[in-house]
Amino acid sequence: MTYKPEESRKLGTALRELLKQRGLSDRQFAKGCDLGTDYISKLLNGEIDQPRQEKLNQLAKGLKLPEKSFSFDELYEEIQRLISTQRSPSPSSIPLESSGIDQVVQEVRSRLLPVITAPDSTIGTMRILVGCQLYFGG
Numbered sequence: 001m002t003y004k005p006e007e008s009r010k011l012g013t014a015l016r017e018l019l020k021q022r023g024l025s026d027r028q029f030a031k032g033c034d035l036g037t038d039y040i041s042k043l044l045n046g047e048i049d050q051p052r053q054e055k056l057n058q059l060a061k062g063l064k065l066p067e068k069s070f071s072f073d074e075l076y077e078e079i080q081r082l083i084s085t086q087r088s089p090s091p092s093s094i095p096l097e098s099s100g101i102d103q104v105v106q107e108v109r110s111r112l113l114p115v116i117t118a119p120d121s122t123i124g125t126m127r128i129l130v131g132c133q134l135y136f137g138g
Contacts, residue, residue: 007072009046014079016044018063021083033062 019029030040035058042048043059050072051059060070065078116123 007076008043008048008050011050011072011076011079012044012046012048014076014083015059018079018083019044029062032064033058035059035062 026040026044027037030037043051053069056070056072056075060075070078115121
């Protein structure tokens with residue numbers, strides 16, 4: 001196997017993005033892979049040679065991929081696939097109907113306004129005990 005630093009950096013970058021999407025820290029991922037946190041940190045930063053087969057299998061295990069022997073390229077492609085399937089649509093790609101939202105906002109306001117402004121409402125108030133003395137002694 002020939003060391004290709006750009007390939008290792010690509011894997012580290014993709015892996016870092018996937019962990020971010022999954023909400024996993026480097027430490028949590030390392031534990032799931034049964035690898036050291038130093039190794040994972042170096043891998044994520046592209047500071048390590050391409051992982052050997054044993055390490056690739058452990059990385060796949062940590063990603064909860066099917067148990068099989070992954071090559072470096074296969075693992076990278078699988079990580080890319082996982083990134084693209086877990087990506088949620090960006091807010092700008094979700095169509096919003098402003099009239100529908102405005103209507104909902106107006107309805108919520110009309111229902112909550114009487115509760116909030118009622119004279120006996122406890123919303124927005126704080127009870128303060130003033131002048132209370134406690135005597136402990138004898």
